[in-house]
Amino acid sequence: MTFEPGARVRVSDRPHEGHHRTPGYLKGKTGVVERGRATFTNPETRAYGEDGLPERRVYLVGFEQRELWPGYELDDRLFADVFEHWLEDA
Amino acid sequence: MTRGVHDRGGVPTDAPIDRTEHELAGWEVLTDALANALEDAGVVNVDEFRRGIESMPPDEYERAAYYERWLFSIETNLVEKGILRAGEVDARLGT
Amino acid sequence: MSHDHDHDHEPVGNEPEAAMRPRALEELLVEKGVLDRERIRARIDWLVSRTPANGARLVARAWVDPDFKHRLAEDARAAADELGLDVGPSPVTLGLENTESVHHLVVCTLCSCYPKALLGPPPEWYKSLPYRSRTVSDPRGVLREFGVELDDGVEVRVVDSTAEIRYLVIPRRPPGTEGLTEDELAALVTRDSMIGVAVPRAPERELAQSSTSGGG
Structure with a gap:
């Protein structure tokens, strides 16, 4: 699945025991795609x-x-690089 | 959801950040160079290397110095690949 | 080899065991023909030759050339090529531009990803567990600890380097630096300001000079 900048996406919270680069604090959270130009x-x-x-x-x-x-409390944001197979449409 | 010991983001802690500047010691530079040379040579890739660090027992990970984690991963990967025998570095050190 | 720094500082870890271990490992790998010393030497030389001066040159150029700043934010490798600088092995490096209303702060919560080629080896605190834990959930508290207090109206953007893309903060050019050359500007750009935990300051040279001449 590909996403355009501005798309709302949810980070999967599926269990995954082995090595992966999706931090626990983002699993199940919803965000907005900023860019996705590289594989x-x-x-x-x-x-x-x-x-x-x-x-x-x-x-x-x-x-x-x-x-x-x-x-x-403030309108701050956090950005992270997330692999496509950890993202779902939100 | 269980999180690996390496997955630190948002883990509650009141510990202050120790901002003491530390120039890398010779053994740290060498450890860094060995890991990168092994990657250059196509022996251990960065993902295997990180996975090796993450396989460290959690209490050891928490206690270890940064480059001790690197050494652990290098040795773990080299033993898995049959390049080192388990305990071979200890034997060389005479411990 | 590589004994250069051994006696200057107390190494982190359980000396002497930790110090001996990589040397034993190196011996074994060379004996087995897995690595040759030249390859290891090349990596040592590379690591100790990297300093924040490389990143500072990029930032200083970005301060005097808005088009370059744009290119640095879009593709730091291409921008660095223009200055003959090496951004290292990471396939993608991006600049993060701080403005009046946005302040970026970089962390790697999963390990210690860092633009080494442009900034040198990461500082100990960047790799520490408290920095990796707290920066994402309490960036303003972390910034305060580093002496940076931002207005509530400034958006703090934490960037967690979770993949192979590396990030370099382009701090704001300090006021009062209009007359400085690009080299003088580069000297103001600190490592910490390119991680996002510090803000560059204008030099106090003129102030210092006038107080000296005043006999103060």
Whole structure:
């Protein structure tokens, strides 16, 4: 699935035991795609001796801080690079 | 949802940030160079390297110095690949 | 080899075991033909040759050339190429422009991703567990600890480097630096300001000179 800048996306909160690059504090959270211009090998397979292909698109996603942390009061945001296969339409 | 010990974002802590500047010691520079040379040589890739760090027992991860985690991962990966025997570095050190 | 810094500082970790271990590992890898010393030497030389001066040159150019600033934000590799600088192995590096209303702050919560080629090895605190934990949930508290107090109206944007893209903060050019050359500007750009935990300051040279001449 590909996303355009401005798309609302939710980070999957599916369980995943092995190596992956989706931080726990973002799982299940909703944000907005900022950009997604580059693809990279998949660390989830490459970490176990495979070649990591096919490459997956990585999106810079922006989150409202007040949606991530209870009690956060200002209109600050947090951005993180999230692999496409961790993102769902929101 | 269980989180790995390496997954630190938002983990509650009151610990202040120690801003003491620290120039890398020789063994730290060497450890960094070994990890990168192994990647250059196509022996251990960055994802395997990170996975190795994340496989450290959580209490050891919390206690370890930064480059001790790197050493742990390098050795873990090299043993997995059959390049080192388990305990071979300890044997060389005579411990 | 690489004993250069051994006696200057107390190394972190359980000396002497931690210090001996990589040397034993190096010996074994060379004996087994997995690595040669030249390859290791090249990596040592690369690491110790990287300093924040590289990033500072990019920022100073961005301060005097808005088009360059735009290119730095879009593709730092291409921008660095123009100045003959190496951005290192990461395939994508991006500049994050601070403005009157936006302040960026970079962290890596999962490990220690950092634009080493442009800033040198990361400081100890950047790799520390408290910085990695707190920067995402309490960026203003972390900034305060570093001495940076921002108005509530300034949006703080934390960037968590979770993939292979590296980020370099382009801090704001301090007021009072209109007459400075690009090299003089680069000297104001600190490592911490390119991580986002500090703000560059104009030099106090003229003030210092006038107080000296005043016999103060």
